[in-house]
Structures are given as structure tokens and as C-alpha cells.
Amino acid sequence: LFGAANNIELTVMIRDPDPFKHMQAAVDIVGSSAHPTNKIAATLACTDGTTLSRTNSWPQIIAERLGMEIDIGNASGTVHAETACVLASNAKTEGASVFVTDPPCPNCLKNVAEAGIKALYIDHKGFDKDFARRRGEQFEAMSLRVAERAGIAVHVVYRKDQRLETILKILPGYQPVNELPLRLAAATDDFTDAIKSETQHFQNQPFALVRVQNDKGQIFDLSGSAHPTLGYSHTTLESPDGKYNFVLEPLNRVLMGAARQGLSIDPQYVYSSRVPTAREFINMVGKNLLQLRIGNLNAARDIFGPMALKQLTRAKIITVIEDGRNP
Ligand SMILES: [Zn+2]
Numbered sequence: 001l002f003g004a005a006n007n008i009e010l011t012v013m014i015r016d017p018d019p020f021k022h023m024q025a026a027v028d029i030v031g032s033s034a035h036p037t038n039k040i041a042a043t044l045a046c047t048d049g050t051t052l053s054r055t056n057s058w059p060q061i062i063a064e065r066l067g068m069e070i071d072i073g074n075a076s077g078t079v080h081a082e083t084a085c086v087l088a089s090n091a092k093t094e095g096a097s098v099f100v101t102d103p104p105c106p107n108c109l110k111n112v113a114e115a116g117i118k119a120l121y122i123d124h125k126g127f128d129k130d131f132a133r134r135r136g137e138q139f140e141a142m143s144l145r146v147a148e149r150a151g152i153a154v155h156v157v158y159r160k161d162q163r164l165e166t167i168l169k170i171l172p173g174y175q176p177v178n179e180l181p182l183r184l185a186a187a188t189d190d191f192t193d194a195i196k197s198e199t200q201h202f203q204n205q206p207f208a209l210v211r212v213q214n215d216k217g218q219i220f221d222l223s224g225s226a227h228p229t230l231g232y233s234h235t236t237l238e239s240p241d242g243k244y245n246f247v248l249e250p251l252n253r254v255l256m257g258a259a260r261q262g263l264s265i266d267p268q269y270v271y272s273s274r275v276p277t278a279r280e281f282i283n284m285v286g287k288n289l290l291q292l293r294i295g296n297l298n299a300a301r302d303i304f305g306p307m308a309l310k311q312l313t314r315a316k317i318i319t320v321i322e323d324g325r326n327p
Contacts, residue, residue: 018045019121019164022099023157025053026081027123030101034058034068035078043099044085044117046092054084059285065315073278073308079286082108086115087255087287092262093117099157102126106142106244107279113150113176113230114248114256120147120154121164127156142244144168149231151176176231182224182257187211191269194221199273199295206299208250208276211269212258222263224253226301249301251280255287267291274299278308285317293321 026041033039033055043053058068062077070077079087082098089096094116101123104112112120147154147168154168183201188194191211198209202225209223228246248256251272258265265287273295276284284292297320300306312318 026101040081040102042081042085046096048091050091054081056081061317073304075278075282080108083111086259093259103139109143109146110229110248111256116260120152121157124156124158177233179233180227184220184222187219187221198223206274208254209271210254211266212263226250249277249280251276275305277301278304281308291319
């Protein structure tokens with residue numbers, strides 16, 4: 001009998017106050033969101049103990065120069081709260097947890113996945129709001145599927161009862177497929193050399209490249225192509241769902257990948273082989289990266305990227321660095 005008992009893994013339930021504390025930190029600032037109707041906030045808790053909270057928000061420079069009413073290309077000018085947390089983090093987001101007042105949209109889940117975040121907590125009240133109901137289908141159909149593939153556990157937080165309900169459990173040891181990881185290499189003397197070598201590597205695949213620095217001051221070049229979200233491969237890729245799809249664009253990938261590893265991006269060295277999508281532009285501005293080198297100004301995923309580029313350069317928000325040696 002004792003032998004059998006030894007095989008049973010005993011789990012000691014410790015009442016961890018942190019999830020409630022972190023969710024409360026998000027709830028405390030949600031009212032300060034500039035969004036007139038959909039006020040959302042999130043807290044990011046990194047494994048080194050660092051935490052930060054953000055609301056969904058318009059990057060200040062966009063609010064000032066283009067206003068909050070217009071779309072940039074086909075994207076609203078807002079950076080969603082979860083994504084804003086990742087973009088603002090100086091600490092590594094690998095293994096972090098994120099606490100959101102509302103069920104996240106698929107795009108944010110893709111970002112959170114690429115940032116290496118392993119746990120998502122959603123406030124139960126977020127499921128009762130009007131727009132959450134409207135968005136519920138996307139959450140069920142896409143956000144949760146992305147979370148499952150990427151190995152992100154999902155919990156609902158009942159603050160009043162200090163109770164957690166796990167709605168997506170990830171088995172211990174689960175490793176998501178990472179078919180085409182980002183490339184990190186020692187920085188070349190001349191950034192254009194890095195552009196050339198990555199162009200050769202990626203051939204006709206759209207890619208992005210940024211120069212990054214770690215906390216020891218070492219400099220690297222970080223690059224990546226468009227790719228299905230972490231946990232998906234080209235062969236398991238599911239078909240797009242309305243306005244969302246499972247692919248993460250190159251610039252978004254490197255922005256999230258840099259956060260994942262706690263790397264800061266040098267604003268002078270941001271390269272995209274083609275015109276980024278509108279959403280990539282917004283995230284870039286949200287990260288305060290305002291200079292962009294573009295390989296081929298005539299290439300884009302869709303018509304909205306070039307539209308966004310025109311709006312952002314006319315408003316003097318983004319500067320395109322001309323570089324004759326770009327491919
Ligand atoms: Zn979102």
C-alpha cells in the first residue's frame with residue numbers, strides 16, 4: 001500500500017496571492033484607457049519579478065499628429081494592452097505571465113505566444129462585457145487555439161472569491177513546435193552587410209531585421225520571416241478566420257522575439273524587406289521605433305501597408321531611411 005502511495009504525486013495547494021494582485025493592478029488602471037468604449041488593461045509579470053501594467057492606448061505621437069479617430073491603413077491606431085506590455089518590457093518575457101481584464105484578441109495571442117509567455121489570466125468580469133460577447137467567438141475559435149498550440153495555460157480570475165478557474169491546461173513538458181526560430185547573430189560592422197546576408201538567407205521570403213543589445217551591452221542582429229504562430233508549422237497551419245489569420249508578420253515577430261529575450265532594439269537599425277503591414281507599423285510606433293529601412297518599397301502583403309506608410313510619413317511619424325545599397 002505504501003509503495004503505491006509513493007507513486008502518487010502529492011500536490012500541495014498553496015494559495016498564491018500574486019494572480020489576484022497582478023489582475024488588480026490591471027483593473028486599477030483600466031479606467032485610464034483613452035479608448036472611449038473598449039477600456040482594457042493588462043499586467044505583465046516576468047520571471048525576474050518585474051511587473052508592469054498598461055492600458056490599450058494610442059501611441060502619443062499618433063494621437064497628437066493623426067488623432068484617435070482615423071484608421072492607419074486598415075488598423076486602428078491603438079496598441080492593445082497585452083501587446084503594449086510586451087513592447088514596454090525591459091525584462092525578458094520568456095516564461096512570463098500576463099493578466100488581462102478582457103479576453104484577448106487573436107493578434108495579441110499571437111504576440112504573447114511569440115514573446116514566450118506561458119500563462120494567461122483573464123478577469124471573469126471581462127467575459128460579461130458587451131464587446132467581449134461580440135468577440136467571444138474569435139476568442140474561442142482562435143485565441144484559445146493559439147494558446148493551446150503555443151503552450152499557454154489560460155485561467156479565469158475571480159478576484160472577489162480569490163478563485164482561479166483553469167480553462168486551458170498545458171501538460172508539463174509540452175514544447176511547442178518552433179519551425180523557423182528567429183535568427184540571432186553577432187552584429188556585423190555595417191548594418192547593410194547584415195541586410196545583404198539575411199536577404200541571401202531568406203531569398204524571396206519577406207523578413208525583418210533589427211539590431212539589438214543585451215543587458216551586458218553585447219550587440220546582435222535579430223531577424224525573422226513571416227511564419228505561422230509559435231506551435232504551428234506550415235503543414236498544420238489552419239485557414240484564416242475572418243479578419244485574423246495564424247501567421248505572424250516578420251516585424252511583429254522580431255519585436256516580440258526581442259522582448260522574449262530581453263533585448264533592446266536600436267531605433268536606427270530597423271529593416272523590413274517589404275513595406276510592413278498596418279498593424280506592424282502601429283506596433284513599431286508603439287515601441288517608439290520611428291525610423292525604418294525598407295528593402296523593396298513596391299512589395300507589401302496587402303494594400304493597407306503602403307497606405308499606412310503614406311499616412312505615417314506624411315504626418316512625420318515614421319521616417320524611411322533611404323539606403324542605396326539595400327537590395
Ligand atoms: Zn488584442
